[in-house]
Amino acid sequence: MTTLFVTSAGTDIGKTHVCCRLLDYLAPKFRLRCVKPVVTGFESATQETSDTLRLLRAQILEVDQAAIEATSPWRYRAALSADMAAANEGTSLPFDELVAFSREPEDVELNLIEGIGGVMAPLDDKHTVLDWIEALDTEVLLVVGSYLGSISHTLSAFDVLARRARKPLAIVVSQSSNEPVSTADTARSLELHCGGIPIAILPRDGAANAAALAALIQRLLKLR
Numbered sequence: 001m002t003t004l005f006v007t008s009a010g011t012d013i014g015k016t017h018v019c020c021r022l023l024d025y026l027a028p029k030f031r032l033r034c035v036k037p038v039v040t041g042f043e044s045a046t047q048e049t050s051d052t053l054r055l056l057r058a059q060i061l062e063v064d065q066a067a068i069e070a071t072s073p074w075r076y077r078a079a080l081s082a083d084m085a086a087a088n089e090g091t092s093l094p095f096d097e098l099v100a101f102s103r104e105p106e107d108v109e110l111n112l113i114e115g116i117g118g119v120m121a122p123l124d125d126k127h128t129v130l131d132w133i134e135a136l137d138t139e140v141l142l143v144v145g146s147y148l149g150s151i152s153h154t155l156s157a158f159d160v161l162a163r164r165a166r167k168p169l170a171i172v173v174s175q176s177s178n179e180p181v182s183t184a185d186t187a188r189s190l191e192l193h194c195g196g197i198p199i200a201i202l203p204r205d206g207a208a209n210a211a212a213l214a215a216l217i218q219r220l221l222k223l224r
Helices: 016-024 051-058 064-072 080-090 095-103 129-136 151-161 183-191 208-222
Strands: 002-008 032-035 110-114 141-142 170-174 197-202
Touching: 002 197, 016 032, 016 110, 016 141, 016 170, 016 197, 016 208, 032 064, 032 080, 032 095, 051 141, 095 110, 095 129, 095 151, 129 151, 141 151, 151 183, 151 208, 170 208, 183 197, 197 208
Parallel strands: 002 110, 002 141, 032 110, 141 170, 170 197
Antiparallel strands: none
8 A cells, every 4th residue: 555645735735636636647557545534624514525525426436424524523613723613613633533534544555644734833742743744754746836935835835845755746736716926937946946847837727737737646656
């Protein structure tokens, strides 16, 4: 089994968009599991457009309560960081249970995990998303944007990952709705600072470049 953890330099940048496009091409080829174990801002009124349901639909799975539980067991109503959202409900995110859930099952060829927020987003009073990644000892796909400030945010995320020996397998520049320069220009700038890490571009239209991105990830993970 190969696990790939999809994280980001921040929130609402495109992690789910990237995962859905990867699922379009990889789910028909491999025994695949895709989960987003922790989700915030999850309410009945907005459930239909939630990241959880988007991932289920991308896998062509029946959307019911059991599937939601199996994809996102820790769901919180407030659209806040996981630690704050859990505290609002009088609880905390059980880190050890989260790590154990993320490791299961073993009967798949690709275990695709979408994180929450950015790489340094807090999960509880002791752990961040980076601690989650490190506990899993897994490959990382870093999703970033093309908004103003994205390059600095990306290099900060890249640096902290590298310092913990979790240098990304690849970086995906997911097109932002408001970008001062093109995604291509953002990618070219990042290439100068990221030490030969493959950098892919994924426009917001969904289909463009998705096949090439999936092929890149398949090759880098050595999926056969």
